[in-house]
Amino acid sequence: MTHADIIAWWALVLAIFALIFHIPLSMLAHHYLPMVENYAAAHSRAKLVKRIAELQRRLDQLNDAKYFEDLEWRFREHLFVIMYMFGTGFFVQAGILFLATGAVPANPLWKPSVTLPLANRRLFAATRCFGKSDCQVA
Numbered sequence: 001m002t003h004a005d006i007i008a009w010w011a012l013v014l015a016i017f018a019l020i021f022h023i024p025l026s027m028l029a030h031h032y033l034p035m036v037e038n039y040a041a042a043h044s045r046a047k048l049v050k051r052i053a054e055l056q057r058r059l060d061q062l063n064d065a066k067y068f069e070d071l072e073w074r075f076r077e078h079l080f081v082i083m084y085m086f087g088t089g090f091f092v093q094a095g096i097l098f099l100a101t102g103a104v105p106a107n108p109l110w111k112p113s114v115t116l117p118l119a120n121r122r123l124f125a126a127t128r129c130f131g132k133s134d135c136q137v138a
Contacts (some may be wrong), residue, residue: 003115019094023087 036083061067 016094016098019087019091023084 037051041047066072
C-alpha cells in the first residue's frame with residue numbers, strides 16, 4: 001500500500017466519522033458550552049459582568065413577543081427537519097458508496113465482479129488501443 005493509499009483511507013475514515021458524529025457532537029456542544037462559559041466567567045469580574053450582560057440580552061430576546069411568533073417557530077422546525085433529512089441522506093449515501101465500491105473485502109451485500117463481460121472487454125480494448133497501429137482487439 002502506497003503513501004497515497006494510506007492518506008486516502010484516512011481521509012475516508014475521517015469523512016465517515018464526520019458524517020456520523022456531526023449532529024451528536026453539535027448537540028453536546030450546545031449543551032455543555034453554557035457550563036464552560038459560566039466556569040470561565042467565575043474567575044474574573046470583567047468576564048462575569050460580560051456574561052451577565054449576555055444572559056440579560058438573551059432573556060430580553062426570549063421575552064420579546066416577536067421572538068415567539070408562530071410562523072417563525074414553524075420555519076425553524078421545518079429547517080431542523082430539512083437539516084436532519086440532509087444529514088440522514090448524506091449518511092445513507094456514504095454507506096451505499098462504501099458498500100458499492102467494494103471497500104469492505106468480505107461484504108455480504110455486494111460482490112463486484114472483477115472480470116468484465118465480453119462486450120465491455122472488447123470496448124475497453126478498443127479504446128485502449130485507439131490511435132495505435134500495432135494493437136490487436138481480441
